[in-house]
Amino acid sequence: MTVEELDANERRAFLVWRRNLARLEENDKLVLTPFEKNIDIWRQLWRVLERSDLLVMVVDARDPLFYRCPDLEAYAKEIDEHKRTMLLVNKADLLPLNIRKRWADYFKAHDILFVFWSAKAATATLEGKKLSGYSEEESDSLDLDTKIYGRDELLMRLQAEAESIVAQRRASTSEEDHDVSSSDSVSSVVKHVVVGFVGYPNVGKSSTINALVGEKRTGVTHTPGKTKHFQTLIISEELTLCDCPGLVFPSFSSSRHEMVACGVLPIDRMTKHREAIQVVADRVPRNILEQIYKITLLKPKPYESQSRPPTAAELLRAYCASRGHVSHAGLPDETRAARQILKDYIDGKIPHFELPPGVTDVEKELEIIARSEGPTTSSAVNESDADDLDEEDEDAVDPAEPDMRDVLDDLESFDLANGGSKTAAKKKEASHKHHKKPQRKNDRSWRVGNDGGDGTAVVRVFQKPAVNLSAVGASGRV
Numbered sequence: 230m231t232v233e234e235l236d237a238n239e240r241r242a243f244l245v246w247r248r249n250l251a252r253l254e255e256n257d258k259l260v261l262t263p264f265e266k267n268i269d270i271w272r273q274l275w276r277v278l279e280r281s282d283l284l285v286m287v288v289d290a291r292d293p294l295f296y297r298c299p300d301l302e303a304y305a306k307e308i309d310e311h312k313r314t315m316l317l318v319n320k321a322d323l324l325p326l327n328i329r330k331r332w333a334d335y336f337k338a339h340d341i342l343f344v345f346w347s348a349k350a351a352t353a354t355l356e357g358k359k360l361s362g363y364s365e366e367e368s369d370s371l372d373l374d375t376k377i378y379g380r381d382e383l384l385m386r387l388q389a390e391a392e393s394i395v396a397q398r399r400a401s402t403s404e405e406d407h408d409v410s411s412s413d414s415v416s417s418v419v420k421h422v423v424v425g426f427v428g429y430p431n432v433g434k435s436s437t438i439n440a441l442v443g444e445k446r447t448g449v450t451h452t453p454g455k456t457k458h459f460q461t462l463i464i465s466e467e468l469t470l471c472d473c474p475g476l477v478f479p480s481f482s483s484s485r486h487e488m489v490a491c492g493v494l495p496i497d498r499m500t501k502h503r504e505a506i507q508v509v510a511d512r513v514p515r516n517i518l519e520q521i522y523k524i525t526l527l528k529p530k531p532y533e534s535q536s537r538p539p540t541a542a543e544l545l546r547a548y549c550a551s552r553g554h555v556s557h558a559g560l561p562d563e564t565r566a567a568r569q570i571l572k573d574y575i576d577g578k579i580p581h582f583e584l585p586p587g588v589t590d591v592e593k594e595l596e597i598i599a600r601s602e603g604p605t606t607s608s609a610v611n612e613s614d615a616d617d618l619d620e621e622d623e624d625a626v627d628p629a630e631p632d633m634r635d636v637l638d639d640l641e642s643f644d645l646a647n648g649g650s651k652t653a654a655k656k657k658e659a660s661h662k663h664h665k666k667p668q669r670k671n672d673r674s675w676r677v678g679n680d681g682g683d684g685t686a687v688v689r690v691f692q693k694p695a696v697n698l699s700a701v702g703a704s705g706r707v
Contacts, residue, residue, distance in 0.1 A: 239275075243268050250479060262488060264479035273459045274427060277473040278305055280461075281425030283391040284314045287432045290321040290345070291582040293332065295491060296429050298478045311398040313342060315390060317426075319433040321345035321377050323577045328584065333374040335585035344378055344386060348436035351380045355443060380440055388468045391422035423469045430475030431492040431575075438462060438472045492575040502567035506541040509574050513581050515539055521579060524551045544570070 254261045284305050288296035302314040321329060329345060336343040426434045442462055462470045477493055486504040488494045499505060515526055524547040526539045548570065549561035556562040573579050
């Protein structure tokens, strides 16, 4: 096939695929998330899949199923039945050990090849630094399923998996040619393997490549979409790594706001910040947000569910009040606060994670993490003591008798249907007075004088000290 024929076939197939997605979205009333529509980026993915023996899909450890693409795994099998896909669970240092065990059991139950890894910890080890909350010795003492692999261990594992795939491929071809050979001779033929890295933007592919190479060879930034072209990096004579640009795959299950909160879409380009912040407020418990940012969120009203998550407006206004973020109009700068909260959420400053399907004690696990870290400043201690005192006062009140202050606040917060309340009338009068056009003051500083002839006004005489005109004239003559 010539280059022109390949280009025409790829464009035709890509156009048909786009039309099918549009037809599904229109006919079945499905909401399709934003995805990559540039065919040149997809060609980078196709070239990496064709070259690679082992396909490594980099996912975020806090929500692996969100970043996993089963359709890509199926497409890799269509190219080569012996090609396998490995889940590289990056940022595993942000997960507790018991959570890693649950994900390991889930992956093994569904026959998914996986490895726990932390590019940040591996980079810190290369630079001679120690990452807070991560110990390499403790990771080495764990079993192979839950341990966080180091740089050398991951390279050996990738090379071993790729060599086994190449050996199986050559064994199957030799059987078809009726040239049956032993496993030793087949493995001795394997001299060079290629491992390709794919996945969503901003999951740590380039950071992983830099950590495995041992130096900065690819650009790394917090903004997704830094890598524009796939890169081939030779680790040794037997192993070559291929870094693919991050692609946003189409999905019907997630929303645009979830993709912004997870870092897949750029934060600085979001237009609706409250929806993305609501995703954070729904996933992180209220007490953890208060402990991390040293803020006090509004408590639910008596008629609301006491366990409801805080709204995006409550979180943003409390954050702006504590940090002093004010816009030019004097209102809370919610856009600036939303960007900072989302960056903290993505970087791991706000502890959060998802558990395998069927488990619902996320809040309990997050509370364990927050208690283990604990407040470090005196202000946090004072706030926690104040919350305890408030809880004791609330417990002392008889639940059968409602608090009159809450009742009055609720009555003032609603507009009565008959409109005959005195408070509404007072507010209406106050607003009328506030918007009343100010009266112009009478200027009594001048009077009208005349020459005593016809009585018409000839000049305005201001009440100022009189000027001696004769003296002025005399000085002028001199």
